[in-house]
Amino acid sequence: MTVVVVGGAVTVLQFAEAAGTSPWLAAPLLLLGAVAVPSIGAELAVARREEIGLARLRGIHGARLWRFLLVEPLLAIALGAVLGLALGAAGTLFATATWLDEAAPAIGRPALLATAAIAAAGLVIVGLSAGAALREPLAVQVSARRRPRRATTLAVFLSVLVLVGAGVAAYRSRQSDGAPDLVVLLGPALVGLALGQVAIWVVRLAARGLTPATERRGLGAFLAARRLARADDLVTPIRLVVAAAVVGSLALSGAVAVSGWTDEQAAVEVPGARTIDASELGAMGAVDLTESADPEGRHLLAAAIVRNETRLPERRAYVDAARWDAVVGDFYDDTPARAASDAVARLDTGLAPVQVAGDRLTVTVSGLEVPPVRTFRGPDGEDVRVGGGIAELTLSYVTTRNVSGAVAVRSEVPQDGRAVTRSVRLRDCARGCSITGLDVARDTRGVIDGSDFVVLLDQLDLGDKDLLAQSWVPDRASVEAATNTNFFRNWEPPAVLVVNRADGLQVALLPGGAALRLAPDRGGSGIPVLVAGQDAPQALDLGGDDRTTEVLGVARSMPLVGTVGTLADIRTSAVGSDPTVPSAEVQIVAAPGTPASVLDEVAAATGTEWRTRQAVRESLGERFGGAQSVAYALTALACALVALLALGAGVARHRRDYRRDVASLRVLGISTGTVRRAGRAELVSLTTLVLAGVVAGGWLAVTLLLDGLPLLSIPVAGLALDTAPHAWPLAIPALVSAAAVVVVGGRARAVRSAATRPSLLREEER
Known part of the structure; x- marks a missing residue:
């Protein structure tokens, strides 16, 4: 019994110390040992009852009788403690090597103290049992029969x-x-x-x-x-x-x-079946990689998770909803997230960010309403220029490496309506990028001018991509920022700031050099989301900005975010979005049966290794x-x-x-x-x-x-x-x-x- 209790206690104590858990997990064993040892001690005393009686008949009493009774149990307990310590050390090495990363030290101070305490407790219990046997009448001790006692x-x-x-x-x-x-x-x-x-x-x-x-x-x-x-x-x-x-x-x-x-x-x-980290690529970089390695959309899926466990209202995940059913399929059928998984395909809106590849931006602009240039003498005798037809266009983008950038083109707009073409080199988008916005502003060279200025963008090409094929809508925040200034607080903007025409993009510029921010058209509706554990969900795009929210369903648990968070389509959330927030965990998921060549291509592109579901588990x-x-x-x-x-x-x-x-x-x-x-x-x-x-x-x-x-x-x-x-x-x-x-x-x-x-x-x- 000492071997078993000591060996088990040492193994559990050393394993708990190596795993960083409570050493008191061994408490049930110590309690059962405390119940079992007295029973064995009492039975040992009863088994030696006849020897005790014969020793008393031969005149052995006092310390000599106690020594006669306790030497054998003392040796047994001491030997059991030593063997139990050795058994516990072996059990510790085996258990920690099997269930932890590496084998832990076999014996530590807690194990030695526990061994000594168990041995001492066992000896005390046996001694008490022997004392009870010594106090029995001599007639009972020499009796050959054992009778049950109350x-x-x-x-x-x-x-x-x-x-x-x-x-x-x-x-x-x-x-x-x-x-x-x-x-x-x-x-x-x-x-x-x-x-x-x-x-x-x-x-x-x-x-x-x-x-x-x-x-x-x-x-x-x-x-x-x-x-x-x-x-x-x-x-x-x-x-x-x-x-x-x-x-x-x-x-x-x-x-x-x-x-x-x-x-x-x-x-x-x-x-x-497995996943690989693609955080360096950003969300849309991961989407591009899945389309390149798996153009048919049967094996790979891009996803991004923003865990935010300290700010739960911002906890969210994005998935490629168009590929979900083909790649994930019935993976969640036996889990609490089945209902949410079945609804993921409904998140697909068909929207996608404007993605281009090219190294040169070409802009053609003509004037529809250009203010005349007027010059007058200022109070200090200097010439002041008012009006003018110089427009500045700034195109914003996010590269496939999840880095934001912008390129600016300045062009003078003639009053006679002639078109002027300008071209600038853009190296960042040679391998591809996503267009996030277009700023159009008038260059007044520091002169405040409130006259109307309307231009027509006849051409806006990046590489071989016509960016005017995409509908553009004005950002109301930029308009409000311009009208809230003291000088132009009474300025009334035109009824229509932006017109997506067949022959180009008509833009009414804001006064005073304020930039009018244009964003790719998102269809006028909010971002569809699935929600778990949130009373007032707010859809955020990949860059963390608020978007209009359209809740499609509420679930108790969902893929990627568990019991708290929102789930949205990664492509819809990328339209007009800034770079993916740094805290996002971007990953590419592979379905069971994905060809090895596809897995190798993704691993080479990301520079990381695939993790199996078992490894994550x-x-x-x-x-x-x-x-x-x-x-x-x-x-x-x-x-x-x-x-x-x-x-x-x-x-x-x-x-x-x-x-x-x-x-x-x-x-x-x-x-x-x-x-x-x-x-x-x-x-x-x-x-x-x-x-x-x-x-x-x-x-x-x-x-x-x-x-x-x-x-x-x-x-x-x-x-x-x-x-x-x-x-x-x-x-x-x-x-x-x-x-x-x-x-x-x-x-x-x-x-x-x-x-x-x-x-x-x-x-x-x-």
């Missing part, structure tokens, strides 16, 4: 205390808010011990009630009821078996919950404390070994008494067949009781305690952890514990004629 007041008090502790742990678990105390961490063991104690009371009361009734139903049933009511070789260890199985149910349920969460959260993070467990469920599983395994050892030790110590009882029954003429039937009835009763106790205790523990245990540190917008009870995590520990009772109990109840012959009684008397 439970002491202390035993009853401790049993009731366990029941109260289980209730307190359940209550405290509801109030823990993710920071459980020691009572909550002890909760699974307390609930298991409480259910185990209730099971013992039930079986004893039922057996005592059925004993008179079975007298008329057959001798086998009577013998089974009699033994269940009086003997404790199999009944008492049931408490530990149930407790360990309940801890196992909770640990298994927790592991299932963590596994399910990481699997679903990985689907949120990676909506496909593992990283989620590491980031959010999934190792805590592993530590709890190690605790549950050690608890199971403690219970199995206690059950086997109890059975082994009582086999002699059982064989003597069978021999006595054979003297009375009761056949071994009847005894076997009684043993089978006893085992069936205990097995049924264990099954019911473990299932009930596991369900109670999962329902009452699992929410309060530190299984994961769920992020703000992460999916909820499913801590509801499930059938198979409860069934497996119940079946394993029942099988242990059947195997170990069946071994103890094996009745062989040679081992239970009546002559055994005469040999013992001699």
Whole structure:
């Protein structure tokens, strides 16, 4: 028992320290060990009762008798502590190398202190048991028979205390808010011990009630009821078996919950088989790359995520809605985000930013209404020029490397309506860029002039792309900025500032040199979004500017953003947008079955490596404390070994008494067949009781305690952890514990004629 408790405690403590989790996750093991060791200590004292009596008859008393009793247990506990420490060190190396990045130090100070404390506690418990045995009457010590004794007041008090502790742990678990105390961490063991104690009371009361009734139903049933009511070789260890199985149910349920969460959260993070980082390209650079590598749109999808976990109203994601169904497909069918995934295709508006590739911008402009040039003498004698026909056009763009830029063209506009062509070199767009805006302003050379100035852009070409084929609309903010100045506060702008004509773009310039900002036409409607966890959603474009919002649907969880955020089409959000915000995580998602040549092309273009969904799933467990469920599983395994050892030790110590009882029954003429039937009835009763106790205790523990245990540190917008009870995590520990009772109990109840012959009684008397 010392080897198991020390080895398990050292493994859990060292693993918890390496994983950065609470060392008190080993608390259930220490509690079960504290229950099992006194039982073994008491049985050890009882087993040596005859030796104690003979020593007293020979005149051995005092310190000499104590030394006689404690030397053997002291050596056993010391050896067990050393072996347990070695076993724990090996377990630490294996566990940390398997579930963490690398093997942690095998033994640390907490492990050494725990080993010393466990060994000292075991020795004290054995010493107290030996003291109780020493105080027994000499007649009892030399008696060859062991008779059951009534439970002491202390035993009853401790049993009731366990029941109260289980209730307190359940209550405290509801109030823990993710920071459980020691009572909550002890909760699974307390609930298991409480259910185990209730099971013992039930079986004893039922057996005592059925004993008179079975007298008329057959001798086998009577013998089974009699033994269940009086003997404790199999009944008492049931408490530990149930407790360990309940801890196992909770640990298994927790592991299932963590596994399910990481699997679903990985689907949120990676909506496909694999993903690659493309943040250096920006959102539209990633879109361009997907179109180049996968022109048919069957394998690749561009996405961008702005997590903003500290500013949840700005948490958002963008996806290429036109490719979603082809690339993602039924990926989310078995997840909470299925409804949102099915609606993503509705985000596609058909809009896309103006994308061009070329190294020269050509502008042709003519005047429709050009103010005349007037010159007069100023107050200081200088000539002041008023009016004039010089226009300045500034084209804004975002490169494929997510860098903003602008190019300006100045041109004098003749009053006679002649067209003037100007051309400038533009190297940034040689490999492609997205046009975000066009500023048109009059150049008055520092002179304020409020006369009307209307021009016609006959040509606006970048490379071989005609930018006038795109409709342009005025930015009202730039108009308001011009009219709010003191000098022009009474100036009334024309009814129509911009006209998209068949022969060009007509623009009425603002007075005083103020620039009129033109943006690509977005169709006049807002950006469609899907929303989760927000009362007043606001659509933002890729650059972070507010846009008119059109909510298409509300979901509890969505791809990429989880339970909080908005989801929009990446192309629609890029129309007229500034560069993608630096905090955005741009990625390219690949569908299952994507050809290796396509994957290699994307990897070469981004300079990064593909991440599989499994790798993301593992990283989620590491980031959010999934190792805590592993530590709890190690605790549950050690608890199971403690219970199995206690059950086997109890059975082994009582086999002699059982064989003597069978021999006595054979003297009375009761056949071994009847005894076997009684043993089978006893085992069936205990097995049924264990099954019911473990299932009930596991369900109670999962329902009452699992929410309060530190299984994961769920992020703000992460999916909820499913801590509801499930059938198979409860069934497996119940079946394993029942099988242990059947195997170990069946071994103890094996009745062989040679081992239970009546002559055994005469040999013992001699």
